[in-house]
Amino acid sequence: MRLSIGAPPVAKAFGVGFGLVFAAAGAGFALLPLGFLPGGGDPSCPSPDEVSGIPPSLLPPEVRDCVAEGEWLFAGLGPLHLLGLVGIPVFLLGIYLALKSLRTAAWLDGTRVSVRGALRTRTVDLAAAEISVGAYFLKRNADTAAETVERVPQLVAREPGGRNVTVPLRGIGSPQLPEAELRALADAIRPGSPVAAQLRAMADDPLRLRAP
The missing domain is CATH 1.10.287 (Helix Hairpins)
Known part of the structure; x- marks a missing residue:
């Protein structure tokens, strides 16, 4: 995928x-x-x-x-x-x-996710890695009256041995990945992981409309 x-x-x-x-x-x-x-x-x-x-x-x-x-x-x-x-x-x-x-891309093959950057491709097995969810902040229209700061979530997978792979959870033209892709990532993570539950919650409520 x-x-x-x-x-x-x-x-x-x-x-x-x-x-x-x-x-x-x-x-x-x-x-x-x-x-x-x-x-x-x-x-x-x-x-x-x-x-x-x-x-x-x-x-x-x-x-x-x-x-x-x-x-x-x-x-x-x-x-x-x-x-x-x-x-x-x-x-x-x-x-x-x-x-x-030109080259930036990511894909999921079973439980292995690959992220390709400008010069190299990194692959990690989500079922065996330590998974966490972080974020980075994207500033738009800097130093203008219309300046905004957007929080972009990302999945960070750390394999035993130190290899890290970061997957942006932002889709093309949308604030997050499509529902099917979020669920596929959640299914690839080991059962019982709180991150998997968090990804499914994002898929269920993409606009954050549900009351807390």
Whole structure:
């Protein structure tokens, strides 16, 4: 059973596009210094090897200046190199955001639940794991008059040995997973677990309309 986590298709496409634009900007910064190196952006500037053995006093001033600049850049990290280094984490972050939007998914196979993120997939046996229910808080319209904070429940499964798998209990376009998926998760947990009862209660009363 595939669980309804992640973004809807339109939001997923937007997330992938945003991540790729971010990555392209980072790649541009990373490659920018190459256009300023000798033989890169200025084809008239010779490389240090081409003028090796010629005394600098015999070189035309413009050639002497660009060769000296090229030797300085290659000797260490100049400003352009540092600008390129800034682009590398931006590129990696963009790729991560695109993969996260595209790949995020979860599914239940018997008693084993798998959650796939940007880079890897984690699987845990709910029947053998220690189960708890937590929550994270999602802020919308931050720093505006319409700012709201939404509490999103999540299932945390801890296997003996330390592996943790977190399953968001929020469906696509809804505040929680559909009733059938909540019941399937509850059935996969060992009998008698209070978390299983809590999941069934969520399935029975998704809008929290029942009186306490």
